[in-house]
Amino acid sequence: MALSEFEIKRIEKAGTVFLSEHRPPPEIRSKLDIGWRLENQSVYIFETRPIWNEPSQYHDLDIAKATFVLKHGVWKIYWMKRDLKWHSYEPKSQVKTIEQVFKVVTEDQYGCFFG
Template identity: 50%
Template sequence: MAFSEFEAKKIERAASEFLEDQRPPVEIRAKLDLAVRVSGQSVQIVEILPHFRDPSMNIESPVAKATYVKKSQRWKIYWMRSDLKWHSYTPEPESRSIEEFFAIVSADKNGCFFG
């Protein structure tokens, strides 16, 4: 089930604010950048890097994910471990809003999202 138009705009606005604060300087973005992807009921933050063998191609590495659970009206928060599987973010496994999710990722108290 996709997000409603209102929810999609809210996510877009929150993602835009997050990226404005967290993206690297313009001169570095060709070598490292961040993006937000929405798929189904999930919002993912990804790092974008040039492929080491072919710099004209990019590699997207997932950093964080929030999945909306309509029943509880909460966002479940996940981080990508080195085993390339999503794991619940133990310090704060849920957030009440998408803005709170982006704030938690920005704070990154345990260094799970950006090392």
């Protein structure tokens, strides 16, 4: 089941607030930036950097993922480990709201998202 329009608007608002508080200064965004995207039931937070051997091209590196589980009414939070697989984020693997997802990523208690 897809997210409702209301839920999508809530995600967009929370994502906008997150970016307004956490994006790097404009003068370095060509070298490092962050963003988020919504795919189906999941929100991805990613870094954007130039490709090292082709600086005019950029690539996105996913650093956090939150998937909404409608049956339980929770967002499950994951981080990308060096094996390039998603792992449940401990100490807080699930939360009730998208705002809490962005808060957990911001706090990054164990340095999993932003190292």
